[in-house]
Amino acid sequence: MSLRLSQGGRLIDRSKPVKFSFNGKALSGFAGDTLASALLASDHMLMGRSFKYHRPRGVVARGHEEPNALMNIGAGVFFEPNQRATVTPLREGLEAASQNHWPSLETDIGAVNGMLSRFLPAGFYYKTFIHPRPAWKHLFEPFIRQSAGLGKAPKEADGDQYEYLYQFCDVLVAGGGVAGLQAALRTGREGKRVLLLEQAAVWGGRAISDGDELDGQSAEAWVAQAVAELEAMANVTLCLNVVVSGVYDHGYVLAAQALPDHLPGGESPRERLWRIRTGKVIAAAGAIERPLSFAGNDIPGVMLAGAMRDYLADFGVVVGPRSVVVTNNDDAYRTAFALKAAGQAVPLIVDARPECDSPIIAAARAAGIEIAFGSAIAKVEGGKRVTGVQICAQNSAGSALREIACDAVAMSGGWSPAVHLFSQAGGKVIWDEASAFFRPDATRPPTGDDGVPFVSVVGAANGYLEAAQALADGAGEPVPDGVQAAIAAVWRMPAEAPAKLREKTWLDFQNDVKVSDVQLAAREGFESVEHAKRYTTLGMATDQGKLSNINGLAVLGDALGREIPQVGTTTFRPPYVPLTLGTVAGEARGPLFQPLRKTPMDAWHDSQGAYWEPVGHWRRPYCFLRGDETPEQAVAREVTNTRQNLGLLDASTLGKILVKGPDAGRFLDMLYTNMMSNLKPGRCRYGLMCSENGFLMDDGVVARIDEDTWLCHTTSGGADHVHGHMEDWLQTEWWDWQVYTANLTEQYAQIAVVGPQARAVLERLGGMDLSAEALPFMAWAEGELAGIPARVFRISFSGELSFEVAVPAGRGLELWQRLMDEGEALGVMPYGTEALHIMRAEKGFIMIGDETDGTVIPQDLGLNWAISKKKTDYMGKAAQARSHMTDPERWKLVGLETLDGSVLPDGAYAVGAGENAVGQRNMIGRVTSTYHSPTLSRGIAMGLVVHGPERMGEVLEFPQISGDVIKARIVSPVFFDPEGERLHG
Amino acid sequence: MAEHLHTEVTALEPCGMILLRGDLEAEWAPDLLSIMGYSLPEQRQVIQSEAGAALWFSPDELMLLCEAGSVAEAVVQMQSACREAQAHALVADISDARARFAISGPGARLTLSKLCPVDLSEAGFGPGHVRRTRIAQVACAFWMTGPESFELICFRSVSEYVEGLLRNAARSHMGLEML
Amino acid sequence: MLILTCPYCGVRAEETELAPGGEAHLKRVDPEGSPEALEEYLFHRANPKGVHFERWRHAYGCGKWFLAARDTVSMEVFGTYPAQISEPPQELIDTIRARRPGWEPV
Incomplete structure (x- = not known):
């Protein structure tokens, strides 16, 4: 049984008990524990069930690399699945639950999958569930969803807060072990701005737990001294609990900071994503111990040798009183010593290597620990925990030579340098045959924006596994030879293990991938490591x-008859450790998810029943609901009232760009399809703006302010784009033209005052002569209205008598309020975007984004009147002359009237006779805008139809998904007041 | 809880803001700027006065701040000075287009460091500098008005969003005591 | 994520402050141009593996467009320069030649 010893545990504070629960059971640990160490201390070796076969699994590692001990943590809005118990700090009241079992961890019905495992090999899903198709939906998928998978998805929105932090430095040192501390000291002493980040809660990496001696001092003393020196340097910043998760181009690094003192729902964020820009990265991420591949290597109680000594040194926890050590290298011997020193029994060290010698082997012999060289574990005995091991010769098929009763197995298959950060940014790794690991190739590192290498690797991550080597490498000094005996590459244990054993030999604990699965993938032709990975889900x-x-990789290479370097590695991609979605999103959630742009009158609208619609990032009232009206009723009321009395529209979102300079007229002539240079000051003109490809991009009314100044109105969504477009051409093509632009969109509130009473209400405000003589259609004037400085544009997008009044944004609400007050007797009502759309459609005015979709040119929309014939050039003119653009078969704008008065569905297609090349019915047109017109009491629509304007009166068929066909007649797009009499009031 | 990193976020009253675009190296430029009592700020610099500040925005763009009451007259004066000098320049009153915030206290630098991709260490940014950048998802500009205080401007339509960002970022600096 | 120095305001701006604008040094073809030249201008873009000249706007900063020479494989940036120029500056071409022997401007 696993338990806490009466002494030891450098990280725990035995005077501070901490209560927590596991699967509903009340337990207790100590401050400083991780959830994993506290569970082990309470004899909870079984921590979860495996992904596919529901095998009982216990903790196998100490840190972020843990594959098994994944937990559901917390409840309600603080629930989070798949948390590694090994890096979850224990805190008071923590609620943890194991995953992937039913009905309970101890008795899991899904474990039947384990008995069926011979029928669930790699690629099983692909092979089995293809036919019959209904079986997938009704039989296999529900079963797999029930039995596979890890944690449960949270049901509620995360109750915690997250945020980013932007940081800048010359040198980022990733990892605060011995090598990382040395590297920080070295670069810190050079005066560089250094950021040293360590994923754990303490400095020193493995050195202290391992009891290393550094520079003649204990590791503890050395680390304390190094940290003290670094803390005293003003140019060095050190931070614990920050894991560097990704290194990207140009020195961009992402790191996640855990805040162990954060309480669920507390003031502080739960995690913080550091977005770091650094000159250099020194990766000192250490190395990760590898398991050995023997049958039963996943039974709870089998643990990495390094992890076993960590639990002992850090938390005073052992997995059991009798532990067998199995290894192919010297390092695991340290676990045997540590256990012995703590009074635990180590009946045997199983060393797969032929007999060899080194200082530590000699010490083991001297200490009287039995070593079995050339040996292997044939099989681990036990179900939910280890009860013993069968020992065999490594070069055998696994016939047991002896059996040893034990509670735990400490395994070490060697250490793999953590090359992830180096590799992510493009560094290449090479296979080191003698050490049996991939190490960073210092000759092929990632390079930065200056073309110079920007990631270097030190210490164990660089392949220098011994403390004295890491010390030298971190300091940039020549690295001494190690004193350990050479590792033996052992990829299968025993070497000739038969199928019966290989099927119980796990490679990937978390995804339940066995040696036999990888061998099967190789047999089936998945020779590329990337393919084999995806087929088996290994890694x-x-x-x-x-x-x-x-x-x-080694098993795959062996099965393919290739060496590891020929097999290659899969790509290391960020993040190094999983990041929660909350951390990635940062502050961008809830009200801060994205900016919501509000006009100066927004609060008024909100208080008056605005039914909102997003337009770009703006929110605009779609309509204003009164009483228990539906939106449709409100829209109809607003249209009717505006046509009969008086409507107010908040048009503040319209883009307003000032264009000024001696060449401004010439510039606008290039930008718009029609002439703007000959517009007279005081006058307005509607203009179309096209891209160089000829497609209609934006439209709006341009007003000439004075001799060298124009004000260009753009669509609500288009202001920033059009301003950027103008600056693009001015800066990069016509840089010698004297023109300046200013985007004044937000400087002004703009109100459209629309309807037969529009002039009357403005006259009541007083201050300006707005008579038809003083301010004719398409003119503008400047003055004061109700004491507010204003520009009044006599323009109309509704077909009614209409004025658009622009005032400083800070006074927009005041003007709006005055118009509402003065308009009351005239029947004023505010109207929203839908009424605006209907009224423009009744008049046949196009809308950017409805009638245009990036493939439509003005000529398609019958807008030739707004295209200058005189100009030799404007943006898009050359493209509009291309054969495809002048093709008479292009679809052209028409009006559409349903025969029964109903409303055509938006986007519906008209079909003609015959079929196209792929046997579908021929499309001959489509609906671009469609509304119920309250003015005409019928459905009206606009659409693009082949030869449309030549087919007036013809009836088109619009088939529906339901099978019904709607018939509509081609008519003029101007449905209402074609003579424009109302416009002139 | 990092109490010593307390940060205060305040929405400021509107002030006068004038946009000037033109060749800032031109002969007429010093006279034009002197109307508002400013000289030409260097690249990415701000010149502060009792009444406001002159902010360098780009090689041909300045933003000039003044008291709200004096902006109308200043614009008229500057525009007529441009005409007289036959200067090709654009002067516009943009006082209503933006919102202003003050961020102050020992955690002010940290607060902005959470939202803007800018080196806000003392080595990277200090009094006298102005930076146009983004704050989360929208454009902003800021400069320092004291050793621990910033003024930040953003477009008016997103002022609620920006205020929310700033208050959120200022709330807790736990775990950042070492910066 | 790239970092490019804006030649106008001097800021070493990270990519989130910038807006990309495609290939640099395109020559505008007006309605007088031949159909072939127009096709080239509108639709044909270089997509080199290696040295590439491109347009960027310091959108969240000073608002200026600038040009950059960058290696599309290694991400090395050879230099950034103002947009008011129709060819890459000779000094930059020399820099690129030194860094990429054998490279010739198209």
């Missing part, structure tokens, strides 16, 4: 194969 779980990748 595709949340741990991204930190423990399994190298072992898997």
Whole structure:
């Protein structure tokens, strides 16, 4: 049984008990524990069920690399699945639950999958569930969804807060172990701005737990001294609990900061994503121990040797009183010493290597620990926990030579340098045959914006696994040779393990991938490592194969008869450890999810029943609801009232761009399809703006302010784009033209005053002569209205008598209020965007984004009147002359009237006779805008139809998905007041 | 809880803002700027006065701040000075287009560091500098008005969003005590 | 994520402050141009593996368009320069030649 010893545990505070629960059971640990160490201390070795076969699983590692001990943590809005117990700090009241089992962790019905495992090999899903198709939906999928998977998806929105932090430095040191501290000291002493980040809650990496000696001091003393020196340097910043998760181009680094003191729902964020820009990265991320591949290597109680000594040194926890050590290298011997020193029994060290010698082997012999060289574990005995091991010769098929009763197995298949950060940004790795690992190739590092290498690697991550080597490498000094005996590459244990054993030999614990699965993939032709990975899912779980990748590659290479370098590695991609979605999103959630642009009158609208519609990032009233009206009723009322009395529209969102300079007229002539240079000051003109490809991009009314100044109105969504477009051409093509632009969109509130009473209400405000003589249609004037400085544009998008009044934004609400007050007797009502759309459609005015979609040219819309014939050039003119653009078969704008008065569905297609090349009915047109017109009491629509304007009166068929056909007649797009009499009031 | 990093976010009253675009190296430029009592700020610099500040926005663009009451007259004066000098320049009153915020206290730098991709260490940014950048998803500009205080401007339509961002970022600096 | 120095305001701006604008040094073809020249101008774009000249706007900063020479594989930036120029500056071409022997401007 796993338990806490009466002494030891450098990270825990035994005077501070911490209560928590696991699967509803009340338990207790100590401050400083992780959830994993506290569970082990309470004899909870079983921490979860595996993904596919529901095998009982216990903790196998110490840190982020843990594949098994994934937990549901918290409840309600603070619930989060798939949290690794090994890096979850224990805190008072923590609620943890194991995953992927039913009905309980101890008795899991899904474990039947394990008995069926011979029928669930790699690629099983692909092979089995293809036919018959209904079986997938009704039989297989529900079963798989029930039995596979890890944690449950949260049901509620996350109750915690997250945020970003932008940081800048010359040198980022990733990892605060010995090598990282040395690297920070070295670069810090050079005066560089250094940021040193460590994922754990303490400095020193493995050195202190391992009891290393550094520069003649204990690791503890050395680390304390190094940290003290770094803390004293003003140019060095150190931070614990920050894991560097990704290195990207040009020195961009992402790191996630955990805040262990954060309480669920507390003031502080739960996690913080650091977005770092650094000159250099020194990756000192250490190394990750590999499991050995023997049968039963996933039974709870089998643990990485390094992790076992960590639990002992850090938390005073052991997995059981009797532990067998199995290894192919010297490092695991340290676990045997540590256990012995703590009074635990180590009946045997199983060393797969032929007999060899080194200082530590000699010490083991001297300490009287039995070593079995050339040996292997044939099989681990036990179900939910280890009860013993069968020992065999490594070069055998696994016939047991002896059996040893034990509670735990400490395994070490060697260490893999954590090359992830180096590799993510483009660094290449090379296979080191002697050390049996991939190490960074210092000759092929990632390069930065200056073309110079920007990521270097030190310490264990660089392949220098021994403390004295890491010390030298981190300091940039020549690295001494190691004192350990050479590792033996052991990828299968025993070497000739038969199928019966290989099927119980796990490579990827989290995704339940076995040696036999990888061998099957090789047999079936998945020779590329990238293909084999996806076929077997090896390394595709949340741990991204930190423990399994190298072992898997080796097994694949062996099955293919290739060496590991020929097999190659899969690509290391960020993030190094899983990031929660909250951390990635940062502050962008709830009201801060995205900017919501509000006009100066927004609060008034909100208080008056505005039914909102998003327009770009703006919110605009679609209509204003009165009483228990539906939106449709409100829209009809607003249209009717505006046509009969008086309507007010908040048009503040319209783009307003000032264009000024001696060449402004010439510039606008290039930008718009018609002439703007000959517009007279005081006058307005409607203009179309096209892209160089000829397509209609934006439209709006241009007013000439004075001799060298024009004010260009754009669509609501188009202001920034049009301003950017203008600046683009001025800066990069016609830079010698003397023109300046200013985007004044937000400087002004703009109100459209529309309807037969429009002039009357403005006259009541007083201050300006707005008579038809003083201010004719398409003119503008400046003055004061109700004491507010204003520009009044006599323009109309509704077909009614209409004035658009622009005032400083800070006074927009005041003007709106005055118009509402003075208009009361005249029947004023505010109207929203839908009434605006209907009234413009009744008049046959096009709308950018409805009649245009990036493939429509003005000529398609019958807008030739707004295209200058005189100009030799404007943006898009050349393209509009291309054969495809002048093709008479292009669809052209028409009006559409349903025969029964109903409303055509938006986007509906008209079909003609015959079929197209792929046997579909021929499309001959489509609906671009469609509304119920309250003015005409019928459905009206606009659409693009082949030869449309030549087919007036013809009836088109619009088939529906239901099978019904709607018939509509081609008519003029101007449905209402074609003579424009109302406009002139 | 990092109490010593307390940060205050305040929405400021509107002030006068004038946009000037033109060749800032031209002969007429000093006279034009002197109307508002400013000289030409260097690249990415701000010149502060009792009444406001002159902000360098781009090689041909300045934003000039003044008291709200004096902006109308200043615009008229500057526009007529341009005409007299036959200067090709654009002067516009943009006082209503933007919102202003003050961010102050020992955590002010940290607060902006959470929202803007800018080096806000003392080595990277200090009094006298102005920076146009983005704050989360919208454009902004800021400069320092004291050793621990910033003024930030953004477009008026997104002032609620920006205020929300600033208050959210200022709330807690737990875990950043070492910066 | 790229970082490019804006030649107008001097800011080393990260990509989130910038807006991309495609290939640099396109020559506008007006209605007098031949159909072939127009086709080239409207539709044909270089997509080199290696040295590339491109347009960027410091959209969230000073608002200026500038040009950059960048290696599309290694992401090395050889230089940024103002947009008011129809060819890359000779100094930049020399820099690129030094860094990429054998490279010739198109």
